[in-house]
Amino acid sequence: MNLNEIERTLRQLRLSGIAATLNTRVLQAQSSQQPFLETLAALLQDELDQRRTRLTQRRLKHSRLDEQPSLADFDWRFNPKLPRQACFELHALKFIAEGANALLVGKPGTGKSHVAKAVAYQATLQGLAVRYVEADTEFAQYALCSAAEQAALLRAYVEPDLLVLDDLFLARRIPEAAAELLQTVVHQRYKRRRSIVVTSNRVVQDWGKYLGDATMATTILDRLMHRAAMLEFEGKSYRLKEAAARLLTSPAPDA
Ligand SMILES: Nc1ncnc2c1ncn2[C@@H]1O[C@H](COP(=O)(O)OP(=O)(O)OP(=O)(O)O)[C@@H](O)[C@H]1O
Ligand SMILES: [Mg+2]
Secondary structure, eight states, X not given: OOHHHHHHHXXXXXXXXXXXXXXXXXXHHHHHTOOHHHHHHHHHHHHHHHHHHHHHHHHHHHHTOSOOOOGGGOOTTTSTTSOXXXXXXXXXXXXXXXXOEEEEEESTTSSHHHHHHHHHHHHHHTTOOEEEEEHHHHHHHHTTSOHHHXXXXXXXXXXXXXXXXXXXXXXXXXXXXXXXXXXXXXXHHHHTTOEEEEEESSOGGGHHHHHTOHHHHHHHHHHHHHTEEEEEEOSOOHHHHHHHHHHHHSOOOOO
16 A cells, blocks of 8 residues: 555544644654654554544534633733632532532623633533523524424533523513523423523522513522522623723824
8 A cells, every 4th residue: 555545544444633644754754763663653642632632623613602711811800809719619610510500690891701601611621511602692592493493402501511601681681482491491400410600790689570580580590509609790891991991002083
């Protein structure tokens, strides 16, 4: 077999990680008279590395995370009262193994979504199945879906190890079908001991109003809070700080 044929065979054997680096590894081996076993080991490592990367990419795609913020780029000095230790505790992901939830509530622009996404991203890197949901938008769309689409969405919300419901009740009221969905998702995940992270800038006392049903709100909160960390985000909006910085750096308008 020549190199091309070997490459084709490797792809047939689904060893595309080796196929991708074969040429380079052969040149490397020839240039330094590398022992065969060392070359083979490098090729096997290439295959493993590629598989791991692809798996992470697939998990990230399934998670629907729109960005991958990290706690490393979070400025803890900006709002010193934020529950920093609790955020890192979430980031350690033990709550997922315990089937616990987390509620991140508080003022707009204080970093709730940032922290929730950082936790979700960390979970995908650790090999967990994650589903990130922009709650208001997706729940409103759910109400318009066919029965089959709704069933598929429900599965997508119940199956993963971690579900993130971001910016819940941003638009205050949610459609009746969406409220029922929320109740079902919370109930099903509670039964299976699967974690939910919720972020909201609405105090939980008002959830009944937004759901249009106080009993439903109690049912949902009861299950969410049973095993849950409650993180309060008090402070100033980082968005305003960024907007102010943009104003200061933009050129002054002509007089
Ligand atoms: N302390 C911080 N350090 C660095 N970036 C921050 C900090 N707080 C917020 N941000 C950034 O500011 C923007 C707004 O934060 P984020 O979306 O997390 O706020 P939020 O609490 O979810 O607000 P809302 O209640 O309106 O949804 C994001 O781009 C986020 O990365
Ligand atoms: Mg948010």
